Amino acid sequence: xxxNTTTKTYARYEDINQEQLQKDIEDARDKLGATTWExxxxxxxxxxxxxxxxxxxxxxxxxxAIFDFSxxxxxxxxxxxxxxxxxxxxxxxxxxxxxxxxxxxxxxPNVPAHYTKAHFAKxxxxxxxxxxxxxxxxxxxxxxxxxxxxxxxxDDPDNVENNVRxxxxxxxxxxxxxxxxxxxxxxWKFTYYAPNTLKILENKERRKQGxxxxxxxxxxxxxxxxxKLWMDYLLPYILIKFVxxxxxxxxxxxxxxxxxxxxxLLAEFFANLHSFLVIVPNHSAEDIYMFNxxxxxxxxxxxxxxxxxxxxxxxxxxxxxxHGFLNYQIEHHLFPNxxxxxxxxxxxxxxxxxxxxxxEYRQESVFKRIFMSMxxxxxxxxxxxxxxx
Numbered sequence: 001x002x003x004n005t006t007t008k009t010y011a012r013y014e015d016i017n018q019e020q021l022q023k024d025i026e027d028a029r030d031k032l033g034a035t036t037w038e039x040x041x042x043x044x045x046x047x048x049x050x051x052x053x054x055x056x057x058x059x060x061x062x063x064x065a066i067f068d069f070s071x072x073x074x075x076x077x078x079x080x081x082x083x084x085x086x087x088x089x090x091x092x093x094x095x096x097x098x099x100x101x102x103x104x105x106x107x108x109p110n111v112p113a114h115y116t117k118a119h120f121a122k123x124x125x126x127x128x129x130x131x132x133x134x135x136x137x138x139x140x141x142x143x144x145x146x147x148x149x150x151x152x153x154x155d156d157p158d159n160v161e162n163n164v165r166x167x168x169x170x171x172x173x174x175x176x177x178x179x180x181x182x183x184x185x186x187x188w189k190f191t192y193y194a195p196n197t198l199k200i201l202e203n204k205e206r207r208k209q210g211x212x213x214x215x216x217x218x219x220x221x222x223x224x225x226x227x228k229l230w231m232d233y234l235l236p237y238i239l240i241k242f243v244x245x246x247x248x249x250x251x252x253x254x255x256x257x258x259x260x261x262x263x264x265l266l267a268e269f270f271a272n273l274h275s276f277l278v279i280v281p282n283h284s285a286e287d288i289y290m291f292n293x294x295x296x297x298x299x300x301x302x303x304x305x306x307x308x309x310x311x312x313x314x315x316x317x318x319x320x321x322x323h324g325f326l327n328y329q330i331e332h333h334l335f336p337n338x339x340x341x342x343x344x345x346x347x348x349x350x351x352x353x354x355x356x357x358x359x360e361y362r363q364e365s366v367f368k369r370i371f372m373s374m375x376x377x378x379x380x381x382x383x384x385x386x387x388x389x
Contacts, residue, residue, distance in 0.1 A: 011358040013289075013307065013386045018299030021357055025302050025334055028349040035339055040108045040115070042317075042341040046095040049321055054088030057081040061263050065249050065256035078263050085263070086270035087322075089132075093275065094324025095340065097121065097130045101140045104339040126236075133190040133237050138197035146200055148336050149301075152283065152290040152308040152383070157200050160284035161376060161383050163192075168379030177378035185276040186269050194233045195219070202228075241268070275324075281369035282329040283308055286381035287362065305333035306354060307386075310362040310369060314347060323366065330361065 060081035063069075069077055099105070103117040113119045114129065121129040121136035130136055142157050150156040161168075167177055184191065195217035202225060203213040218226040246261040289307045312327035314320060320327060320340070328343035331350055335342070354361040375381045 008360075010360045013303070016303055016357055016359065018297060018303055020299075021302055021353070022297075022299035024353045024356065025350070028346060028353065029335055029338075031349075032342060032345055035105065035108050035342070037108055037110075039339040039341045040105050040111055043096065043099065043105060043115070043339060045317070046091065046321055046340065050088045050091030050095060052088075053084045053091065057084030057088065057263070057267065060084070061249070061260050064259055064263075065252040068252075068256075074259065078259070078266060081263050082266035082270055085267035086274055089267065089271040090274045090278070090324055091321065092130060093132060094278065094326060095321060097136070098324070099339055101136065102144060102337045104337055104342075127240075131237060131240055133194040133233060134197050135194075135201075135233055138201040138233075139193070141204060142197040142200040144336070148333065150294070151304055151333065152288075153292070153294065155294075157196060158283065159290065160280065160373065161290065164377050164379075167377070174378060174380070178374065181374055181377045185280075186272050188276050189272050190234060190237075195229055198225070198229055198233060277366060277370055278312070278324050278326045281312075281366060281373040282310060282326060284376050284383070285310065285369060285372035286376060286384070287360075287372075288383055289386055290383040291386060302334055303359075306330055306350075306359055306361070309333050310364070311347075312364065312366040312369065314344070314363075320344070327366065 058081075060077050064074060064077055064081070097120070100115055100120045101117055105111050106116045106118075114125060119125065126136055147156055147158045152159065154162060156162075164181075167180065172180070199214050199217040206213055214225060217229065219229065220226040221230045241264055242261060245264060246257045249256040249260040288310060289304070291304060291308070295301045295304055309329045311330050312323055314323075314327050325340040325343065326332075328340075328347060331343040331346045332338075334350065335346070338346075351361050353359075372381070376383065
């Protein structure tokens with residue numbers, strides 16, 4: 001336990017001075033100070049980049065319609081447009097929605113209300129701020145509460161090893177498992193996140209009412225929960241992205257509308273792949289820990305965020321933008337309610353703290369980590385366990 005199988009031996013879980021670790025981490029946070037208008041301007045820059053990508057993709061769709069491109073020219077432009085739109089899609093979720101729904105900018109003086117947790121994507125603003133397969137309040141509870149404060153536990157709804165037992169405990173051949181997982185990666189926002197966030201939110205309400213929890217989300221619209229999935233989660237997105245938007249191009253003819261639909265479907269597939277790439281490997285590989293019991297102190301909470309997370313390569317704002325700032329996962333899990341710009345400043349300090357406590361600070365290419373995650377998802381490897389925890 002706590003040993004890197006390559007060269008270096010790290011401190012064991014039970015030997016870490018959790019009180020001192022807590023002090024060191026909180027001292028680092030305090031030194032960086034409060035969130036400022038400059039941090040908010042950093043968010044606005046990321047938002048602008050994402051919108052530029054989205055509207056550039058839309059512009060290419062318009063060019064295709066006006067000049068009636070076909071054949072190789074159409075497919076070349078369609079792929080470029082889809083990549084731009086998908087980049088904007090992922091950015092809207094990871095670079096904008098994610099920190100705002102954590103309340104990262106709530107304390108910035110004079111920040112516009114729609115950039116605060118209380119107002120962003122609430123009610124009709126869902127269609128302005130973040131229209132996606134996922135209902136904002138459902139993802140907020142599933143992610144902000146259940147995932148962040150139960151990291152690596154069985155109660156963590158994003159515990160990958162637990163979520164794929166249906167596959168790893170089956171008799172499915174290994175080669176077919178990989179194919180299934182790669183196909184899943186291209187559809188996971190609506191096949192996993194939409195129904196799973198609904199189930200988690202519904203179970204919260206059912207516990208309050210003393211009702212039996214839902215074990216499996218139903219897709220049948222004739223069932224109450226299935227109807228809610230379609231009406232509140234899936235249909236709004238389908239109608240806006242794949243019906244209303246392509247219909248705008250009917251003025252150029254049926255083929256133009258069909259071409260717009262093709263680009264939007266391609267963009268959706270790419271967005272699923274992109275988001276899967278940067279999200280899933282954060283907590284899923286054979287060198288990541290899971291825990292059998294809840295944490296008992298703040299120091300232990302911090303310890304688990306480090307041992308249960310991995311970072312990707314970091315660098316400029318542009319590199320971090322493409323990663324959705326999920327390449328700072330350790331720092332984010334230590335302080336989830338902070339802005340993205342905070343993590344860039346915090347990272348070298350956290351690295352030094354890990355070195356001081358002889359804790360492994362995992363940071364590698366996202367492409368290396370996705371293959372490690374896939375090995376876990378097909379049952380080739382398993383998460384690490386901490387003895388007695």
